[in-house]
Amino acid sequence: MIELVIVSRLLEYPDAALAQHQQELFDALASSENLDKADAQKLGVFLRDLLARDLLDAQADYSQLFDRGRATSLLLFEHVHGESRDRGQAMVDLMSQYEKAGLQLDCRELPDYLPLYLEYLSIVTDDEAREGLQNVAPILALIGGRLKQRGVAHYQLFDALLALAETRLSSDSVATQVSGEKRDDTRQALDAVWEEEQVKFIEDNATSCDSSPMQQYQRRFSQDVAPQYVDVSAGGPK
Secondary structure, rough: OHHHHHHHHHHOOOOOHHHHOOOHHHHHHHHHOOOOOOHHHHHHHHHHHHHHOHHHHHHHHHHHOOOOOOOOOOEEHHHHOOOHHHHHHHHHHHHHHHHHOOOOOOOOOOEHHHHHHHHHHHOOOHHHHHHHHHHHHHHHHHHHHHHOOOOOOHHHHHHHHHHHOOOOOOOOOOHHHOOOOOOOOHHHHHHHHHHHHHHHHHHHHHOOOOOHHHHHHHOOOOOOOOOOOOOOOOOOOH
């Protein structure tokens, strides 16, 4: 599905290459066979508005959205496993799927990074891609719902993915659940995380000298306030 490549690109950190290849993206949306006309137009408007912004402002907003707290993290397994050991095995299994499909990874992102997962789904059959989206549909709905509650246009990207998955879930379907959540990207919440990290830093230094990339990453969101795990009871077909 070419639509998965488009959404993957729109979910990545904005850069100058996006503007350089904008016509290809607009053309692909115009000829989309898997999104209805209204959804394709919404993505086109999103792309147009993104390109109209100052690049540095767009980059700053992106970091604010996706790099502060777990609630809107683009790392899929953050929403399911948190910091448990299950997350490591899940990433090993996912990387194995990538390798079997012929997808070559670099060291910049972890396997559960959503744009990377979408790139993988774009090279398998449509049925496999649809099933892959359905498997993470509750996560996509929650992230989209949180973004919509914050008045952020990126929620439309998640609704587009859910439409491609042919699931009944959407950003609106989780509105009640999301409305009761405590935000983890406020100054107060981040200050609390920082204070906890200072204690954990001292404890870690006293017990371990491991500074591997994986451990550094695992500490990125550790002790975050109110971990936002997926409520799998929200449904979504598999």
